[in-house]
Amino acid sequence: MLHPFPHEPRGETPLVEFRGVTCGYGGTTALVDVSVSIWEGEFVGLLGPSGAGKTTFLRAILGAVEIYRGQVLVEGRPHHRGRAPAGYVPQVETVDWNFPVTVEQVVLMGFAGRGWLPWAGREERERARAVMERLGIAHLAGRHIRALSGGQQQRAFLARALVSSPRLLLLDEPTAGVDIKTRDDILHLLHELNHDGTTIVLTTHEINAVAAHLPRVICINQRVVADGPPAQVFTPEVMSRTYGAPMTVVHHEGLVLVAERPHRYYEEHLARSRAREGDGDA
Amino acid sequence: MLEPFAYDFFVRGFVVAGLVGALCGLMGVYVVLRRMSYIGHGLSHAMLGGAVVSYVMAFNFYLGAGLWGFLSALLINTTVQRRRMLGADAVIGVITTASFAVGVAIISRYRTFTRNFEAALLGEILGIQPQDLLAVAVMTVLAAVFVFFCYRRLLFVTFDPEVAGYYGVPVQWLDSLFALALAGTIVVSMQVIGVTMLVAALVIPAATARLLTDSFHRLVLLSVGIGALSGVAGVYISYYLDISSGANVVLVTTGAFALAYAWSALRHRLAAIQGLRALD
Structure with a gap:
């Protein structure tokens, strides 16, 4: 898939800024101590498992979350009620x-x-x-x-x-539940919009199919685990901490691929049977 | 054919039935699409309590019952939000039935106005007084003005309240105004249709229209039209058959629903046949 070049980030203040934000709903925290700046013209993917706080991140930008600590600034100002700072595309499931x-x-x-x-x-x-x-x-x-x-x-x-x-476009899981061709079409369209100057933040749990094609990825699991271009962010350690499961990262001809390690249960099963075979030999 | 129109009480009943049908048809669109039918059902019962209390205290019926209904709606809303483990249906059941019971208790204590009680329960359209006609007309105009000026915001809030808020629509304001308009609608319709059948007048026209169209604009127009027509047809027929006007309005509307259902079934069948032909 060919993408137009990402737009160069610009501006003196970030379009969106999280300053040590801890937030959630009704006393339950969903994000802890998040500090992130998103600049005009950026194309950012929020990556993490379900329940990691990706949607909460978007909702915090929209002013629809209780902020317990810290500050969310949009265009350098705290959020105003009734002012729509961004175009929002909900998850199709909702x-x-x-x-x-x-x-x-x-x-x-x-x-x-x-x-x-x-x-x-x-x-x-x-x-x-x-x-x-x-x-x-x-x-x-x-x-x-x-x-x-x-x-x-x-x-x-x-x-x-x-x-x-809108200057800012927020999309919640725009590629969930669509086929491969549609997913690539949507990503391509978003890259075009970004190229024309729209700042885009989307959430996804697809590592290779979506996140790897974005210029900047923020890995979230309640806290920000890592933030940067996929080639830097996709390390076994970051991926394991984000998903809470062992992951293998393969670098091949400039491509980064992240794969699930065989299930722990399966590995233990293998180890046990090997041990048993060892007993038999002795 | 025109014989009943010689009577003033019939003309009033006829006009009121048309207005109430249109009003309930309009409000019903939002009630049905927001899946609030049970709230409508509960509120109409709750308001009987308010009606009886205002009667006993010699307070204006419309203000008393309307306020009572509006407060019940707000109480339901806050209870649902603060005790999420309960679920809206249980909360509605508690609050509205308790309120209904207050009305029944007071009535059984005084026993002097069982006649009015029956009218409120079952509807008595031919006993409509000029001031009732005025109340219905005013409420219909108010609801029409509300929906006209808030039409696009209401559509968004009805479709997706959460996202509507992100797009700068004042969701809580609209919800409160809507609850107020719904309470008003139920109060003025109570004597015409009766508490026990009111939810049918709210729900059936909109449900019928929903079977006939996928477009929101057409749904609103159709629902209002079906409500108004079934209202006047129901009253007219009830004059000749000598049956309760409220019940008859509901039966006529149900007939319209059955026709619409048959029509949509036929349309699906035809579409399936066409689809098969296209394959050959």
């Missing part, structure tokens, strides 16, 4: 696919916080159409959301996030 809306109706929700008339203005419609055309879903505008393929569904919700031209 969407009610039986809800009676068409693709265009979903995309136009991106403007829902403004205006008091029940219909969209001409400018909004034109903007929605332009974004849908860019994402290749304009011909599906009148379709019900359930009548779409996985990739098209993802694009419809991406279009909703993009209509207001």
Whole structure:
């Protein structure tokens, strides 16, 4: 897969800054002492197992988490309620696919916080159409959301996030549950958007298929385990601490591959049977 | 054909049934899509308590019962949020049934107004007074204004409340306003449809419309239309058959639901046949 070059990070203050943030919900901490800066133009992947706090990280940027210690700054300021700092694309699992809306109706929700008339203005419609055309879903505008393929569904919700031209785009598991071709298409599209200047933060638990293709990966397991380009971050130690399971890292012709080690139970089983064989010999 | 329209009480009942049908059809869209049917059912029962208390205390019925219903809704909301182990259905069951029981207890103590009690339980559309007609008309206008100006925000909140908040939609404000509008709707509809059947007027038009369309805009228009038409048809037919108007409105709406169900089954069958033909 060919990717356009990542956009050079720029600006004097970070677009998003976590300063020693410990946060969670109802007294249960999900992230502990996280300090991270994300600069305008970056393309960042949050990598970690389920329950590691990846979604919480996104929600902290959106101001939807209780901050127990530290500070989250967006554009150098603490989060304001009611101000949408970013376009957000939820995980497809959380969407009610039986809800009676068409693709265009979903995309136009991106403007829902403004205006008091029940219909969209001409400018909004034109903007929605332009974004849908860019994402290749304009011909599906009148379709019900359930009548779409996985990739098209993802694009419809991406279009909703993009209509207001946000500087920052947050995506929760954008490649979960789609086939390989769709996954590559989505990643390619995101790289293009990033190349045009949009800062992107996505979460994923796929190491080789997704995280390895991003310029910067933050490994999270409640705390930040490592932060940097995949070639530096993907070490057996970092991967094992992130996933809490032994991992093997293979470097081959500039490629980095991370693989699960055989299951510990299996290894112990092998060791035991070897030991037993040894007893027999003696 | 036009004979019943010679009576003032019938004309009032006819107009009120149309308005209440449209109002419940409109609010019902959101109730059904947010899976709040049980809340609607509970609230209408809870408000009987408020209605009886305001009657005993000689307080304005609409204000008393409406406020009671709104407070019950808020109480349900906070209890659900603070005691997550309980689940919304159990909380609704506790609060609304207790409130209903307050009403029944007071009624059994006084026994003087069993007639009104029956009207509130089963609905008595032909006993509608001009001030009731006014209350229904005002509430219908208020609800229509609310939905008109908050239409796009309400759609987002109904579709995905969490993400709507991230996009700058004031979710809690809208939820509270909606609870207020729902309480108002139930209060003015109570005497027309009756507490026991009110949830049907809320739910069936929207559910029927849902069978007919996948578009939210069309769903709203269809639900309002189905509600209004079944309201007036139900009252008109009940005049000739001499059956309870509330029950008849519900039966007519159910008939519409059955027709819509048959239609959607037929459409699926036809689509399947077409799909098979395309394969050949």
